[in-house]
Amino acid sequence: MELILALGIGVLTGSGVWLLLRPRTFQVIIGLSLLSYAVNLFIFSTGGLRTGAAPVLEKGMAGDLALHADPVPQALVLTAIVIGFATTALFLVLLLAARGLTGTDHVDGKEQER
Amino acid sequence: MDHLTIAPIVIPLLAGTLMLLIGERRRPLKAAFGMTSALLQLASALLLLLLADGITAGTDEAAVRVYRLGDWPSLFGIVLVLDRLSALMLVLTAVLGLAALTFSLAHWQRAGAHFHPLFQFQLMGLNGAFLTGDLFNLFVFFEVMLAASYGLALHGSGIARVRAGLHYVAINLVASLLFLIGVSMIYGLAGTLNMADLAGRIAGLRAEDRALVEVGAAILGIAFLIKAGMWPLGFWLPTTYAAAGTASAAIISILSKVGIYAVLRLWLLMFGESAGDSAGFGGTWLMIGGLLTIAFGSLAVLATQNMARLAGASVLVSSGTLLAAIGTGQVAVTGGALFYLTSSVLAIAAFFLVIELIERGREVGADVLAVTREAFGDDEDADEEEEIGLAIPGTMAVLGMGFISCALLLAGLPPLSGFLAKFAMLAPLLGSGDGVSATTWALLAALILSGLATVIAMTRAGIDAFWASPAAQVPRVQVSEVVPIMLLLALCLALTIQAGPVMRYMEATAQSLHVPRDYVRSVVPAPQAPEQVEKGGP
Numbered sequence: 001m002e003l004i005l006a007l008g009i010g011v012l013t014g015s016g017v018w019l020l021l022r023p024r025t026f027q028v029i030i031g032l033s034l035l036s037y038a039v040n041l042f043i044f045s046t047g048g049l050r051t052g053a054a055p056v057l058e059k060g061m062a063g064d065l066a067l068h069a070d071p072v073p074q075a076l077v078l079t080a081i082v083i084g085f086a087t088t089a090l091f092l093v094l095l096l097a098a099r100g101l102t103g104t105d106h107v108d109g110k111e112q113e114r
Numbered sequence: 115m116d117h118l119t120i121a122p123i124v125i126p127l128l129a130g131t132l133m134l135l136i137g138e139r140r141r142p143l144k145a146a147f148g149m150t151s152a153l154l155q156l157a158s159a160l161l162l163l164l165l166a167d168g169i170t171a172g173t174d175e176a177a178v179r180v181y182r183l184g185d186w187p188s189l190f191g192i193v194l195v196l197d198r199l200s201a202l203m204l205v206l207t208a209v210l211g212l213a214a215l216t217f218s219l220a221h222w223q224r225a226g227a228h229f230h231p232l233f234q235f236q237l238m239g240l241n242g243a244f245l246t247g248d249l250f251n252l253f254v255f256f257e258v259m260l261a262a263s264y265g266l267a268l269h270g271s272g273i274a275r276v277r278a279g280l281h282y283v284a285i286n287l288v289a290s291l292l293f294l295i296g297v298s299m300i301y302g303l304a305g306t307l308n309m310a311d312l313a314g315r316i317a318g319l320r321a322e323d324r325a326l327v328e329v330g331a332a333i334l335g336i337a338f339l340i341k342a343g344m345w346p347l348g349f350w351l352p353t354t355y356a357a358a359g360t361a362s363a364a365i366i367s368i369l370s371k372v373g374i375y376a377v378l379r380l381w382l383l384m385f386g387e388s389a390g391d392s393a394g395f396g397g398t399w400l401m402i403g404g405l406l407t408i409a410f411g412s413l414a415v416l417a418t419q420n421m422a423r424l425a426g427a428s429v430l431v432s433s434g435t436l437l438a439a440i441g442t443g444q445v446a447v448t449g450g451a452l453f454y455l456t457s458s459v460l461a462i463a464a465f466f467l468v469i470e471l472i473e474r475g476r477e478v479g480a481d482v483l484a485v486t487r488e489a490f491g492d493d494e495d496a497d498e499e500e501e502i503g504l505a506i507p508g509t510m511a512v513l514g515m516g517f518i519s520c521a522l523l524l525a526g527l528p529p530l531s532g533f534l535a536k537f538a539m540l541a542p543l544l545g546s547g548d549g550v551s552a553t554t555w556a557l558l559a560a561l562i563l564s565g566l567a568t569v570i571a572m573t574r575a576g577i578d579a580f581w582a583s584p585a586a587q588v589p590r591v592q593v594s595e596v597v598p599i600m601l602l603l604a605l606c607l608a609l610t611i612q613a614g615p616v617m618r619y620m621e622a623t624a625q626s627l628h629v630p631r632d633y634v635r636s637v638v639p640a641p642q643a644p645e646q647v648e649k650g651g652p
Contacts, residue, residue, distance in 0.1 A: 043294060083290075090264060091284065091287060
């Protein structure tokens with residue numbers, strides 16, 4: 001499970017970084033989205049991976065991190081998803097405004113001269 | 115009285131929310147709300163400053179005030195912590211907010227939609243970032259602050275702003291992702307997000323975890339240094355600040371100092387003297403990065419033709435100076451750096467405001483403003499504006515004085531506080547007795563050369579604006595635009611005259627930052643039960 005998750009995060013990050021460095025605004029926003037997925041998975045994984053553990057507490061058992069999943073990273077990842085979603089949406093609006101004002105989808109607002 | 119600590123967050127939040135309910139047309143009402151909120155924030159910030167300094171309590175020791183949100187026990191809930199540094203930053207934010215808001219009443223509030231709510235949320239994010247004592251809560255307030263700053267940087271629209279804003283938003287989104295990676299790495303290994311608790315756990319880490327925590331802290335540091343505009347990470351800064359509207363630029367110019375604040379607070383908490391093997395981690399990097407930033411900033415100052423970009427470049431110089439001074443890791447130098455921070459924040463904001471008034475006579479800036487106002491169809495306000503527009507006499511003389519004061523402050527020349535600030539940083543460096551190291555000489559040279567570069571560039575820009583522009587008309591300036599500039603410059607003058615008490619405060623701040631015993635003790639309940647240490651790492 002660790003290997004699959006690590007590979008998933010790695011592939012998402014790699015693709016995200018590559019797309020982020022591309023010259024088209026659409027590629028940049030997809031790159032940012034992939035990167036934020038990777039980061040969200042990463043935060044989630046810092047709580048430790050285990051199957052079948054109780055979400056927070058089990059009845060009649062003392063709270064111990066060895067027995068249940070750590071709830072803090074889950075709370076963090078929720079916040080991060082919400083904030084990431086909102087800021088990406090804001091970037092999308094800006095991207096459309098830039099397209100409308102400059103007439104090109106290049107990130108610098110003008111086509112590169114060849 | 116306890117709830118005063120949270121007032122700087124609640125006041126702008128309420129004001130901004132109420133403004134959203136008022137229609138876009140009722141601008142005077144919104145402006146009144148905004149001004150009231152800014153004044154209340156200033157009052158509460160000043161009160162908190164007095165409390166943090168222990169003046170009202172009548173005791174000498176600093177009162178670190180901890181506000182537990184929802185009254186959860188310290189390590190379970192989120193805490194707001196008020197100490198001298200946060201109180202200082204709160205006052206700076208409130209002063210800057212009041213000045214920028216007053217300035218915006220003349221023109222800028224009409225340049226686009228929702229200026230006033232955005233402005234209040236900007237203040238809320240800034241105040242929150244300075245107050246919080248929780249790493250993840252810091253991230254949330256950073257995002258509040260950034261989201262509002264995106265809106266303010268784009269306020270007034272136009273191609274230049276959208277183009278610069280696209281880069282600004284993209285870079286800051288990446289920085290936020292780095293922030294998250296850093297925070298979660300630190301949580302995964304140290305098992306806490308509370309800054310004060312974290313400080314106590316660094317020393318007790320296992321050797322194999324230590325390297326990873328340092329990597330996490332470094333990633334976190336990169337996120338802060340992007341905000342501060344350290345050399346390879348700061349190319350976006352002059353363009354964005356130059357493109358932003360004046361009132362927005364004046365308030366978002368403190369955003370770079372939020373990065374500095376975060377570095378100062380977390381670096382000294384986590385990697386201070388009590389950090390065992392990790393003590394002083396990254397100090398050299400701050401020093402080198404700061405020096406490179408000063409070098410790049412000075413070149414940028416010399417190279418720019420445009421005054422707004424000149425102001426942006428001086429933000430880089432001041433960030434670099436602060437980083438290098440903090441990187442020395444000496445208490446006295448940090449004290450000087452805090453004085454420099456106060457002086458340069460006020461001076462740069464005043465400079466941004468002065469620039470617009472000077473440029474207005476030269477038509478370039480006026481054009482942009484006229485176009486944006488036309489785009490938002492604000493014709494009916496035109497007559498009213500003529501009536502409000504009380505032109506002040508001797509405009510050019512006032513602007514000239516303002517410009518010269520900014521130049522002196524930014525270059526660090528004698529009569530004003532800029533000089534005192536540089537002196538306060540350099541004197542302890544040279545006077546420490548046992549030999550002066552190579553980096554100290556480098557810092558000394560960098561500070562003096564950057565001052566020289568600023569003098570040259572400001573002189574050139576000043577001659578260009580005041581003496582050598584034949585076609586220039588005397589700009590039409592309103593009282594409400596000059597008053598904030600005068601306020602900011604008068605504060606710098608007050609810093610100069612009252613340098614003694616101010617330096618005492620700064621030194622006490624630096625002392626408690628370098629030895630954060632009080633800070634940690636007030637947040638973390640005293641005898642920490644060993645079973646609370648949760649080692650839940652993967």
